[in-house]
Amino acid sequence: MSKIKLTTVAFKGTAEQEAQLRQVLDEINSSEHPSVMTALQRAQAIYGYLPIEVQTIIAEEMGVSLEEVFGVATFYSQFTLNPQGSYAFGVCLGTACYVKGSGDVVAKLEECLGLKDGETSSDGKYSIASTRCVGCCGLAPVMTVNNEVYGKLTVKDIPDIVAKYQAM
Amino acid sequence: MYRTHILVCGGTGCHSNNSGKIREAFEEQIKQRNLQDDVLVVGTGCFGLCAVGPIIIIYPEGAFYSGIKVEDVPEIIEEHIVKGRLVEKFLYHEKALGNKPVKALSDTNFYKKQTRVALRNCGVINPEIIDEYIARDGYQALIKCLTELDPQQVIDIVKASGLRGRGGAGFPTGVKWQFAKNQNNDTKYVCCNADEGDPGAFMDRSVLEGDPHAVLEAMTIAGYAIGSHQGYIYVRAEYPIAVERLKIAIAQSREYGLLGDNILGTGFAFDIELKLGSGAFVCGEETALMTSIEGHRGEPRPRPPFPAVKGLFAKPTILNNVETYANITQIILNGAEWFASMGTEKSKGTKVFALGGKIVNTGLVEIPMGTTLREIVEDIGGGIPNGKKFKAAQTGGPSGGCIPAEHLDIPIDYDNLISIGSMMGSGGMIVMDEDNCMVDIAKFFLEFTVDESCGKCTPCRIGNRRLLEYLDKITSGKATMQDLDDMEQLCYYIKSNSLCGLGQTAPNPVLSTLRYFRDEYEAHIKDHRCPAHVCKRLIQFKITDKCIGCSACSRKCPVNAISGEIKKKFDIDQAKCVKCGQCIATCKFGAIIKE
Numbered sequence: 001m002s003k004i005k006l007t008t009v010a011f012k013g014t015a016e017q018e019a020q021l022r023q024v025l026d027e028i029n030s031s032e033h034p035s036v037m038t039a040l041q042r043a044q045a046i047y048g049y050l051p052i053e054v055q056t057i058i059a060e061e062m063g064v065s066l067e068e069v070f071g072v073a074t075f076y077s078q079f080t081l082n083p084q085g086s087y088a089f090g091v092c093l094g095t096a097c098y099v100k101g102s103g104d105v106v107a108k109l110e111e112c113l114g115l116k117d118g119e120t121s122s123d124g125k126y127s128i129a130s131t132r133c134v135g136c137c138g139l140a141p142v143m144t145v146n147n148e149v150y151g152k153l154t155v156k157d158i159p160d161i162v163a164k165y166q167a168m
Numbered sequence: 169m170y171r172t173h174i175l176v177c178g179g180t181g182c183h184s185n186n187s188g189k190i191r192e193a194f195e196e197q198i199k200q201r202n203l204q205d206d207v208l209v210v211g212t213g214c215f216g217l218c219a220v221g222p223i224i225i226i227y228p229e230g231a232f233y234s235g236i237k238v239e240d241v242p243e244i245i246e247e248h249i250v251k252g253r254l255v256e257k258f259l260y261h262e263k264a265l266g267n268k269p270v271k272a273l274s275d276t277n278f279y280k281k282q283t284r285v286a287l288r289n290c291g292v293i294n295p296e297i298i299d300e301y302i303a304r305d306g307y308q309a310l311i312k313c314l315t316e317l318d319p320q321q322v323i324d325i326v327k328a329s330g331l332r333g334r335g336g337a338g339f340p341t342g343v344k345w346q347f348a349k350n351q352n353n354d355t356k357y358v359c360c361n362a363d364e365g366d367p368g369a370f371m372d373r374s375v376l377e378g379d380p381h382a383v384l385e386a387m388t389i390a391g392y393a394i395g396s397h398q399g400y401i402y403v404r405a406e407y408p409i410a411v412e413r414l415k416i417a418i419a420q421s422r423e424y425g426l427l428g429d430n431i432l433g434t435g436f437a438f439d440i441e442l443k444l445g446s447g448a449f450v451c452g453e454e455t456a457l458m459t460s461i462e463g464h465r466g467e468p469r470p471r472p473p474f475p476a477v478k479g480l481f482a483k484p485t486i487l488n489n490v491e492t493y494a495n496i497t498q499i500i501l502n503g504a505e506w507f508a509s510m511g512t513e514k515s516k517g518t519k520v521f522a523l524g525g526k527i528v529n530t531g532l533v534e535i536p537m538g539t540t541l542r543e544i545v546e547d548i549g550g551g552i553p554n555g556k557k558f559k560a561a562q563t564g565g566p567s568g569g570c571i572p573a574e575h576l577d578i579p580i581d582y583d584n585l586i587s588i589g590s591m592m593g594s595g596g597m598i599v600m601d602e603d604n605c606m607v608d609i610a611k612f613f614l615e616f617t618v619d620e621s622c623g624k625c626t627p628c629r630i631g632n633r634r635l636l637e638y639l640d641k642i643t644s645g646k647a648t649m650q651d652l653d654d655m656e657q658l659c660y661y662i663k664s665n666s667l668c669g670l671g672q673t674a675p676n677p678v679l680s681t682l683r684y685f686r687d688e689y690e691a692h693i694k695d696h697r698c699p700a701h702v703c704k705r706l707i708q709f710k711i712t713d714k715c716i717g718c719s720a721c722s723r724k725c726p727v728n729a730i731s732g733e734i735k736k737k738f739d740i741d742q743a744k745c746v747k748c749g750q751c752i753a754t755c756k757f758g759a760i761i762k763e
Contacts, residue, residue, distance in 0.1 A: 033481065035463025037446060041405070075465040075622070076446030078405050094523030095368035095562065095598045098612055104749070111726075130362075130446065133367040134406060137524035138181040138218025138531055149184035156753065 003044070007082045009124075011053045020046050021054065025061040034062060036072045040079055049080045077132065085120050085127030087165045089113070090144040094133025099153070102141035106130055108155045112162040126165070170208040172249060175225040177291060179214030180220040180370065180409060181531075186238060187211075188241035190222055193241040198249075207249060213378015215291035217278055219530035220260060233258040263528065263550060273537055278529045281548050283510065285518045286334075286371075286494035287534045288374075292379030295413050298420040301381040307426055309500035310385050313392055315436045322393040323349060326496065328504035330516035335361055335452070335489030335568065337592045337669070338515070338582040341703035344486055347476035348394040351484035358387050359480060359487040361457060362403040362410070365449040366565030367616065369596030370488035371520040374532050376403065376410035379494065380417035384440060386496035388427065391438040394486060399440040402457050408449065414442055449566070449620035452594075453668045454487045455479075456622065467624045468668035489594065491520055511537030525562075525598035528553050535580075542576040545599060556601035560684070564593030566613045566620075567673035569680025570582030570606060589680040591673070605702035606685040607692055611639040613677035617670065628636040628671030631662040635675060643703040645696035652689060656682060691705060701762040704747045711738050714759035721760060 024042045028034050039058050044050055050073050059066040073079045091097075091106045106128070110116055113126050120127040136142055139151025143161070150161060176191040178184075194209045215223050220234035224244075231254055234242065240258060241382075247255045259269035262276055270276050284290075293300035301307070313322050348356060361384060364372040376383065387399045390707030403411055418440055421427040429437045443461045450456045452481045453468040458480040460466035479485025495517060499507045515537040521544065524530050528550030535544060541561055545551065552558050560570040569590035571578075578584050582592050598749040600609065614636045623629045641647040659675035666672045682689060691697050698706040711730075715737040722730040722738055729745040732738030740741075740751070752760045 023302070033462065037460065037463045041444060041446060070462070071465050076448050078447035093367070095565070095596065096530070099525045099598060099600055099604055099609070107748075132365070132406065133369070133371040135178075135373045136181040136184045136218070137368055137370060137522060138221060139184060140524060140530070142184070151184060
């Protein structure tokens with residue numbers, strides 16, 4: 001499953017976020033079938049990622065071991081243990097995109113941003129993550145930057161797109 | 169009454185291409201011109217022909233405009249809505265008809281050979297308004313079941329229709345329901361598998377986005393048939409539009425009394441809850457999906473006990489895929505005979521395919537079972553772009569196989585696909601041309617399954633990794649013929665010893681490419697050559713005599729591997745070359761080739 005990379009960025013959660021998390025956990029604990037996965041989904045919506053500090057709170061509040069929480073957090077590809085860049089680049093590596101050259105798109109993007117797939121830049125501005133099929137195969141190959149979608153890409157388009165975000 | 173309806177596709181392909189803004193632009197223009205009482209703008213689900221999106225259709229004319237941009241909106245309003253003239257330049261131009269404009273979507277070759285059952289409402293209704301679904305006979309099937317049929321009669325109809333699971337394995341749906349009905353238990357569950365993890369497949373997403381009530385209605389019918397009061401839809405978190413529309417649909421159904429404690433005053437209680445996945449391919453496997461709904465790592469469980477006996481929260485559970493449910497209401501309303509009249513002897517009805525890859529008309533197609541692959545690729549799909557040759561079609565995703573040109577005329581159904589080494593799968597169909605290397609494709613799927621293997625059983629966790637290492641050796645030209653034999657043996661070992669469907673089918677892409685494209689494997693091994701020029705470690709870039717010595721490539725090369733004298737032929741230093749292909753893209757004279 002997803003390769004485990006622990007963050008080196010210090011945890012900067014606020015008291016407000018923690019209060020929000022505890023409220024969510026109360027809600028989940030009082031449901032008929034409390035689910036660790038749901039807790040992690042809600043927690044990631046609050047913090048943007050799942051640092052070990054947050055997982056610890058979930059484990060304590062839900063009365064399960066930290067191993068169990070960590071096991072679920074590292075099983076699913078949507079969960080991230082690292083903070084994502086302000087501009088998160090995602091390249092679709094679904095089959096339709098792959099046969100149309102999305103592998104080359106990732107390589108070019110890595111070159112332009114000076115990052116490897118799965119990494120976040122040290123200033124926290126950019127990150128690259130190859131993704132599974134995003135479901136708009138008609139636009140293959142497809143890349144997303146936050147909520148913006150770029151379709152029918154060629155390797156030549158990448159430098160301009162990257163420059164646009166670097167100028168922001 | 170509106171005189172004109174403007175339908176704007178809100179499926180994911182068009183949505184990603186700004187169809188939301190196009191819809192707003194239409195609404196704004198209509199307001200400006202004070203036409204809001206005459207013209208209605210409707211956001212719909214997927215029309216299917218994603219390749220030429222964003223798509224709009226204007227009724228009553230049925231004019232099908234493709235490739236629309238926000239700035240085209242004023243012209244369409246002025247010409248079509250105000251002056252009543254078709255805007256020919258925005259109409260879809262069909263290549264097969266000599267690039268002539270085609271007025272209606274139903275006149276295109278893409279549509280003519282399709283039969284829409286599961287997709288009948290996609291691109292027709294506004295999926296966010298329950299009344300539009302009801303106006304298309306929505307919830308009639310549920311009413312019929314609750315008031316005219318007893319649960320066994322419902323199951324008998326589904327059985328008689330011959331409907332088989334559309335998620336891939338093709339298990340008879342009615343039989344599955346019967347198993348669950350026969351269990352004596354107060355608590356049973358109805359689940360919907362909307363975790364469409366097969367890369368390159370978007371059938372279920374389009375049904376959920378375009379016709380969510382069809383799934384809710386069918387699940388309620390299933391609940392009535394097996395004696396369940398709670399349903400769960402397990403949907404991929406990567407599908408935000410589908411999740412949003414499902415939430416709206418569930419809220420509207422509750423409001424109308426079509427979900428809840430006393431459905432339609434009959435006393436039958438049923439409700440549906442959404443459960444979001446978090447991205448794990450293995451969760452498409454039924455027992456893994458249930459473990460995931462329970463909130464754990466989505467690891468499969470050994471069967472038996474089967475879910476119909478002991479499934480979600482250890483209670484009897486049925487799980488069907490989105491497309492399977494989308495057929496149910498039509499079977500109840502039109503009868504089992506009607507459904508069974510379509511398709512082949514053992515595969516009834518229609519099947520939705522997500523057509524993608526090297527094909528002109530990328531998109532969503534629904535065809536009667538028994539249609540040939542050739543009809544799908546050449547007639548509906550419009551053939552291969554750029555004059556290239558068809559090499560293979562991949563069905564069944566990472567569990568399936570590649571179908572070569574020699575089987576283009578085979579009628580598509582569950583059993584035929586298995587017999588030629590592929591499988592129906594959920595319906596992804598990726599077309600490949602001569603530029604695709606089949607060993608590379610097998611490796612691509614293996615990388616996927618290795619990454620997605622949950623790690624619970626050894627044959628899948630370690631076996632597939634070893635398999636991937638063989639493929640890596642082959643694509644780097646270091647393998648021997650003995651490796652090829654060993655690799656094939658390992659494939660059969662993994663298939664027969666893995667715990668769940670993921671591992672049992674993971675070697676299929678390797679086995680099917682070995683079966684039909686063994687010569688390509690041998691070329692990699694014996695000649696250290698990749699015939700399709702894809703495997704980077706086996707190709708060389710060379711400068712031919714066409715070179716005029718302009719030095720453009722040499723200036724572009726990121727590793728300074730190209731050198732030469734101006735106005736003389738340049739040379740590539742193979743030791744430095746990283747095969748990035750930038751020189752080929754730069755050369756204006758076609759003087760650089762891959763070998």
